[in-house]
Amino acid sequence: MRYLILFILVCSGTLLSITLIDNYQHQRDGFLDSVQKRLQCRRLREKLVTMTTMKKVDIALFSQEVRELMNCPWRLNLTHRELHRTELWSCCNASDRLMVTRQNTNQNQSLTYDAEKWRKRKVDQALWEMLPQTVPWSKGSLSRCAVVGSGGILQNSSCGAEIDNADYVIRFNLAPINKSYDVGVKTDLITANPSQINKGYPDLQRNPGPLVEVMSVYGHAHLLLHAFSFGFGTSPCFKVYHALRKACTQQKVVFFHPDYLLKLDKFWRRRGQRAPRLSTGMMLASTALEICEQVHLYGFWPFPLDLSQNTLPHHYYDNVGPSHFMHAMPEEFLLLLQLHSQGALQLHVGPCTLTPTP
């Protein structure tokens, strides 16, 4: 009997130690895996941050790296965020001059067009009366902002809930929001470009209905227009202002300040941007970086294949190609990816997880 008890004790002791050793090995493997993964993530971030151009980059390989990066945890780095914010603030000051306001403009002064520097426009009585008093926010007054590009990468992304969860949502080019599961519906600021207005709404004075109907889905959003970039853009933008005012829509029409755009252009040029002109996406991503505590970018992915090499349409809502003549989307994407790698803002490329990050 005594031997039997002893035998049982020895057996269970052995079992216990086997289990413990096994457990320990598992934990150690897990630990080593996570150390290795963290190291890989760090190397990847360092590599991306030191890239200077997208020229001659193998896009398939680059996609693979972005895919790995998207699997790495993203953490806000306050040091980097504040550095970029402060630099943007001291160069460009979106909280004061993103748009032309009565506060940053004098009656009878002239505005210099940012894309045609020889062209000027006097702020006469009629224009003065179209201007809002101030920009509707101050530096860092917004908490979580979502900047929603129109890239085909948003198709089937399920990012809508996460986007709607933001405090402030910026969209572009009157992008439709009826695919709400992927892109959400909340809109606080939306842009339209003059050529889009000329083409889509040619007779606004007599027939404002179609534009008023398209705008009706955007609630109380501000409609931000490039009225003083190219000479041809001024008249369609003014027509939009008058048409929406006459129809008493909820949206206020405001105009980009050309000085802001000019300073922003110089800012990114100093950091390696070489295309003739920044995209509106890059402009407003910069604005968000200055005025928001947290910036999340969706729909920014300028390549024709997704991270798993499936074909993408140009936009999430159509397949009409953009003009690659004006903008350098891959180069802009690299700059944004670098901000992501530094922890200054968060890019979302591919499907959103169902639980939004707080």
Ligand SMILES: *[C@@H]1O[C@H](CO)[C@@H](O)[C@H](O)[C@H]1NC(C)=O
């Ligand atoms: C932020 O980045 C800087 C510079 O790369 C680094 O020294 C610092 O440890 C980072 N801070 C956090 C909280 O990760």
Ligand SMILES: *[C@@H]1O[C@H](CO)[C@@H](O)[C@H](O)[C@H]1NC(C)=O
């Ligand atoms: C930005 O504009 C605000 C409002 O006019 C002003 O108080 C602030 O000093 C400006 N900041 C810089 C860095 O110029």
Ligand SMILES: *[C@@H]1O[C@H](CO)[C@@H](O)[C@H](O)[C@H]1NC(C)=O
């Ligand atoms: C602007 O110019 C007009 C005409 O030249 C003049 O009547 C008006 O007083 C000026 N307004 C201001 C605020 O200087």
Ligand SMILES: *[C@@H]1O[C@H](CO)[C@@H](O)[C@H](O)[C@H]1NC(C)=O
């Ligand atoms: C969504 O909006 C776009 C543009 O406004 C329109 O062309 C399309 O028919 C709409 N789709 C649905 C399902 O309502």
Ligand SMILES: *[C@@H]1O[C@H](CO)[C@@H](O)[C@H](O)[C@H]1NC(C)=O
């Ligand atoms: C999204 O899903 C639809 C329906 O399943 C499919 O036809 C389409 O190709 C998908 N788009 C992308 C970009 O995966």
